[in-house]
Amino acid sequence: MINLLELTASELLMLHNAINEELRRRNILRSANGPTGDLAEHLFCVAFGWLLERNSAKAYDATDTVTGVRYQIKGRRIHSRNKSRQLSAIRDLSGFDMLAAILFAEDYSIMRAALIPASVVQDNSAYIQHTNSNRFFLRDKIWNEPGVIDVTDRLR
Numbered sequence: 001m002i003n004l005l006e007l008t009a010s011e012l013l014m015l016h017n018a019i020n021e022e023l024r025r026r027n028i029l030r031s032a033n034g035p036t037g038d039l040a041e042h043l044f045c046v047a048f049g050w051l052l053e054r055n056s057a058k059a060y061d062a063t064d065t066v067t068g069v070r071y072q073i074k075g076r077r078i079h080s081r082n083k084s085r086q087l088s089a090i091r092d093l094s095g096f097d098m099l100a101a102i103l104f105a106e107d108y109s110i111m112r113a114a115l116i117p118a119s120v121v122q123d124n125s126a127y128i129q130h131t132n133s134n135r136f137f138l139r140d141k142i143w144n145e146p147g148v149i150d151v152t153d154r155l156r
Contacts, residue, residue, distance in 0.1 A: 059095020
């Protein structure tokens with residue numbers, strides 16, 4: 001077992017990079033960004049058998065090839081230093097059918113996950129002009145909205 005306390009900052013960063021590269025090799029991550037979004041995409045696609053779209057696909061991340069439903073996938077890691085449930089920017093509210101969203105604990109364990117109709121996202125989002133995007137918070141009340149499906153157990 002590696003004792004992280006014995007490593008220099010440089011060695012920790014090299015280890016972090018090596019871990020991310022190994023996760024990419026295992027097809028869990030697909031970008032050089034933080035792992036939260038890529039991990040969310042991976043978990044949903046594996047759990048539901050969705051086809052992950054190319055990174056350049058506008059407004060959605062995956063498709064259910066049986067039903068044709070397009071999914072925007074978002075993840076948020078709740079951290080002791082930042083408990084916000086704001087998901088990353090949603091650029092196009094009309095480009096997906098469902099939002100697949102997951103809240104991770106600080107250690108990346110799954111707290112809650114849901115499939116949310118685009119209409120619920122639209123009704124609970126705020127447009128932010130300076131980023132030309134929509135802000136959506138994955139608050140507990142969202143699970144009570146019509147059409148929202150709790151998929152926490154399926155992703156675990």
